[in-house]
Amino acid sequence: xxxxxxxxxxxxxxxxxxxxxxxxILQAAKANGKYIPTLCDLEGLTPVGACRLxxxxxxxxxxxxxxxxTPIQDGMSVTTASTRLAHHRRISVELLLxxxxxxxxxxxxxxxxxxxxxxxxxxxxxxxxxxNYPKLGVDLSHPRFVLDHNRCILCTRCVRACADLEGxxxxxxxxxxxxxxxxxxxxxxWGESRSCTxxxxxxQACPTGALAAKGCAxxxxxxxxxxxxxxxxxxxxxx
Amino acid sequence: MHTASLERPxxxxxxxxxxxxxxxxxxxxxLLGILESVQERHPNKYLPLETLEYIAAQTxxxxxxxxxxxxxxxxxxxxxxxxxxxxxxxxxACHTRGSRNLLQSVxxxxxxxxxxxxxxxxxxxxxxxxxxxxxTVRTVACFGQCAMAPVVEVNHxxxxxxxxRTLQREIRTVERESY
Ligand code: SF4
Ligand code: SF4
Ligand code: FES
Ligand code: FES
Numbered sequence: 416x417x418x419x420x421x422x423x424x425x426x427x428x429x430x431x432x433x434x435x436x437x438x439x440i441l442q443a444a445k446a447n448g449k450y451i452p453t454l455c456d457l458e459g460l461t462p463v464g465a466c467r468l469x470x471x472x473x474x475x476x477x478x479x480x481x482x483x484x485t486p487i488q489d490g491m492s493v494t495t496a497s498t499r500l501a502h503h504r505r506i507s508v509e510l511l512l513x514x515x516x517x518x519x520x521x522x523x524x525x526x527x528x529x530x531x532x533x534x535x536x537x538x539x540x541x542x543x544x545x546x547n548y549p550k551l552g553v554d555l556s557h558p559r560f561v562l563d564h565n566r567c568i569l570c571t572r573c574v575r576a577c578a579d580l581e582g583x584x585x586x587x588x589x590x591x592x593x594x595x596x597x598x599x600x601x602x603x604x605w606g607e608s609r610s611c612t613x614x615x616x617x618x619q620a621c622p623t624g625a626l627a628a629k630g631c632a633x634x635x636x637x638x639x640x641x642x643x644x645x646x647x648x649x650x651x652x653x654x
Numbered sequence: 655m656h657t658a659s660l661e662r663p664x665x666x667x668x669x670x671x672x673x674x675x676x677x678x679x680x681x682x683x684x685l686l687g688i689l690e691s692v693q694e695r696h697p698n699k700y701l702p703l704e705t706l707e708y709i710a711a712q713t714x715x716x717x718x719x720x721x722x723x724x725x726x727x728x729x730x731x732x733x734x735x736x737x738x739x740x741x742x743x744x745x746x747a748c749h750t751r752g753s754r755n756l757l758q759s760v761x762x763x764x765x766x767x768x769x770x771x772x773x774x775x776x777x778x779x780x781x782x783x784x785x786x787x788x789x790t791v792r793t794v795a796c797f798g799q800c801a802m803a804p805v806v807e808v809n810h811x812x813x814x815x816x817x818x819r820t821l822q823r824e825i826r827t828v829e830r831e832s833y
Contacts, residue, residue: 584716589725598725600717601703610717 426492440482440493441469451495452504452533454511455570456483457620457640459647460579465570467507468533471495479503501537508534509542514593515549516565517623523561523636524624530568531623547593554599556606559629560618567597567625573617576643585611597625619643661702668708670695675712685715685723689730698734698787728794736783736790738828740821741807744780745796748804752817756804757793759818763825764789788832789825 421436427449434443439462444451454466464484471482474492479500482493494500511517511530519525551564569588574597578584585608589598600608618626619639627636663671674691678684688709693701701724710717724730742748742757757780758768766782780793799805802814808824816824 578716584718587716587718587722589722591726598718598721601706601721 423487423489425487425490428493428495434487436487438487440471440480440485440487440491443487444482444493444495449495451482452536453483454529454533454568454622455572457572457576457622458644460572460575460620460643463571463575466511466568468504470500470503472497472500505537505539508537508539509544511568512539512542513544513546515547515551515567518565521633522566522624523627523631523633524566524638525634527634527637528624529622529640551596554605555629556604557611557613557629558606559613560605560615561627561629562597562599562605563625563627564596565625566623568623569595569597570622572620572622572640573597573626576616576620580643580646581612581614581616583610583612583614586617616643616646662704663702663708667695667705671705671709672712675709679713685713685720686727688713689720689724693730700731700734703732731781733781733783734787736787737832738788738809739790739792739807740825741792741794742780743795743797743799743803743805743807744793745800745803747796747800751803753804753806756806756816756818756821757791760791760821760825763822764791766791788829 422433423436424431424433425443426432427444427447430447432443432447434446438446441451441453441456441462445458451469451471453469455464456462456469462483464481467481469482470479471485472494473480473485474494482495508530512534517530519528519531522528525531549565553564554562571586571588574586574588577586585599585605586597588595589602590596599605600610605611615628618628620643621627621638622640624636671688671692674688678687678691681687689701692705692709693699696702696705706720706724707717709715710720724732740760742753742760744753744757760766761768761782764784766784769780780791782792783790794807797805797807797812799812799814802812804816806813806816806821806824809828813820813824
């Protein structure tokens with residue numbers, strides 16, 4: 416039997432809401448219809464706090480906290496939007512855009528990409544940093560899917576979907592810093608990976624055009640990341 | 655990109671790996687310790703892909719996790735290492751005291767060619783082995799011995815205030831010793 420969970424009250428943007436102990440700020444905000452931008456978070460997957468887009472202000476401290484990994488505390492007062500937050504979120508998105516080759520006009524996910532939607536919602540039409548233009552490969556070896564490193568933002572949603580949900584743990588991040596890449600098995604080609612079950616969960620979880628179904632032309636890859644979340648919820652239902 | 659080599663662990667190696675796994679399992683950071691001991695035992699101080707596969711199978715670790723760990727830490731090698739290792743510090747202090755020239759002169763000295771433009775993007779990571787497997791030249795981000803800059807490590811021995819001449823002498827010495 417589950418113990419009844421303790422109710423806590425917190426303030427989000429001044430509004431008093433009641434939340435359950437153990438929830439993160441992001442979960443409490445979502446449950447109450449409050450929007451916080453996110454990229455690496457996907458409901459159902461273990462949060463990792465990689466993208467820093469969900470940063471919020473908490474009264475009483477100058478530090479910014481990622482809403483997706485910070486648990487709520489009773490009496491906490493959270494601010495989800497301010498000039499300061501917008502400034503930092505904008506930097507994060509700009510840096511993601513310059514790191515790889517996000518050429519939306521020729522991307523399979525053009526129009527259905529979480530990075531693109533965030534950038535346009537934030538009014539980012541130009542970036543103030545120099546583009547990195549790395550020469551990165553595309554892995555076409557899988558019979559059904561494609562991995563394009565040029566679009567990857569290293570959010571690890573694919574890593575977690577494959578490890579936590581499918582239990583195959585095909586993906587990880589190799590190297591570090593600017594040299595980090597998504598890698599399958601021992602740096603084998605995806606199509607040669609013996610652990611991949613071809614389930615496609617990683618593709619649906621990926622927020623950008625980095626993972627896509629084969630044969631999609633520009634704009635044709637529509638992801639169903641919510642399928643991942645609902646799959647988790649269905650598994651949680653106790654019969 | 656790594657093109658790690660294939661080499662199936664033989665029975666003795668497998669026995670050693672099994673032994674290491676038994677002694678380490680349950681301790682925090684077990685995987686790191688296992689990989690380190692196995693690499694240390696290899697005559698060429700590296701981890702062949704098939705060894706990684708074997709460790710993955712025996713410890714029930716996903717292959718990608720193992721690959722991620724061995725590529726995250728500079729300590730692990732996926733390529734056979736030369737008999738002697740020259741490790742040149744490319745940290746800030748050593749850089750300002752001319753470690754780039756040291757690196758270039760060692761490369762020339764050992765016939766490894768000069769750095770080309772395509773490499774500069776990965777300048778923080780040089781790892782070269784001579785075709786006869788006598789020498790491996792690599793770089794490190796800082797030895798923590800900045801007061802002695804420029805610092806070069808020759809077969810795990812730290813040498814400070816190195817110049818091209820003293821470095822050349824060091825190389826000659828280890829070369830002679832390894833015959
Ligand atoms: S298709 Fe499924 S098993 Fe294969 S890598 Fe993606 S999530 Fe993992
Ligand atoms: S491939 Fe997609 S899901 Fe995986 S890390 Fe890159 S952007 Fe994220
Ligand atoms: S969504 Fe919280 S850090 Fe990415
Ligand atoms: S920079 Fe070379 S030892 Fe610190």
